[in-house]
Amino acid sequence: MAYGRYLEEFTVGEVFRHWPGRTISEADCTWFALLTMNQHPIHSDANYAEKHTQHKQRLVLGPLVFSIGIGMTVADVSGRAIANLEIEKITHDAPVFIGDTLYAESTVLDTRESKRGDRGTVTVETRVKNQRGERVMTFRRTALVPKKNHRTLGERAFERTVLRPPQARGPRSNDAGRVAQ
Numbered sequence: 001m002a003y004g005r006y007l008e009e010f011t012v013g014e015v016f017r018h019w020p021g022r023t024i025s026e027a028d029c030t031w032f033a034l035l036t037m038n039q040h041p042i043h044s045d046a047n048y049a050e051k052h053t054q055h056k057q058r059l060v061l062g063p064l065v066f067s068i069g070i071g072m073t074v075a076d077v078s079g080r081a082i083a084n085l086e087i088e089k090i091t092h093d094a095p096v097f098i099g100d101t102l103y104a105e106s107t108v109l110d111t112r113e114s115k116r117g118d119r120g121t122v123t124v125e126t127r128v129k130n131q132r133g134e135r136v137m138t139f140r141r142t143a144l145v146p147k148k149n150h151r152t153l154g155e156r157a158f159e160r161t162v163l164r165p166p167q168a169r170g171p172r173s174n175d176a177g178r179v180a181q
Contacts, residue, residue: 004079006154007111007120007147014108016124018072021103021131024060029098032064060096065137069128072104077124080153081143085121088140094130101131109140118150 033043041048042059049058078084096102106124113120121142128137146153 002079003075004081005076005145006080006150007113007122007145010108010111010122010145012108012111016073016076016106016108018076018104018106021101022068022072023101024064024068024096024098026098028064029058029060032061032067036061036063038063055095055097057097060098060100062090062092062137065092065096065102065128066090066139068102069104069126069137069139070141072102072128073106073124073126077106077122078143078145081145082119082153083144084141085144086142088123088142090137090139092137093135096130096136100136102128102136103131104128113147114144117147118154119144119146121145 029043033039038061042053043061044058046058050056053059104126106126108122108124110123111120121144123140123142125138125140127135128139130136148155
């Protein structure tokens with residue numbers, strides 16, 4: 001399967017198991033906290049987490065879990081997307097800790113062709129699980145994806161721009177300005 005799918009390639013009820021998984025490191029948490037300016041000690045202060053939280057250890061930032069989860073879905077769900085239209089709901093079902101490995105699977109909930117006839121929406125629910133198979137996050141999203149007949153993003157457009165050999169694109173000039181033979 002190519003990177004991403006056309007609207008016609010989604011079937012309601014279909015389940016995608018996204019692979020590979022991703023183990024979350026301490027560096028992932030530190031950099032994400034710095035990037036997002038999240039200074040809560042539950043994510044960065046091991047002493048605080050041990051003494052003042054129910055889990056006795058640091059938690060991975062929820063938006064990092066979401067970012068990794070949605071990233072894992074791109075090759076199967078939105079690799080060809082025109083746009084991500086909506087994140088409907090995100091639930092944090094269980095805590096994620098440094099060293100946990102995340103896996104994701106998505107179920108196609110709905111597909112709808114647009115009035116234009118060359119694109120449509122696909123709605124999926126993604127479940128993120130840890131290495132023990134415990135669900136840690138669930139979210140739904142809707143993406144706008146092209147159909148195979150889309151003028152610039154469809155099958156023919158891909159073949160014209162990517163698969164056509166260089167010589168079929170016309171002559172190219174060399175450094176001296178002469179046309180290469």
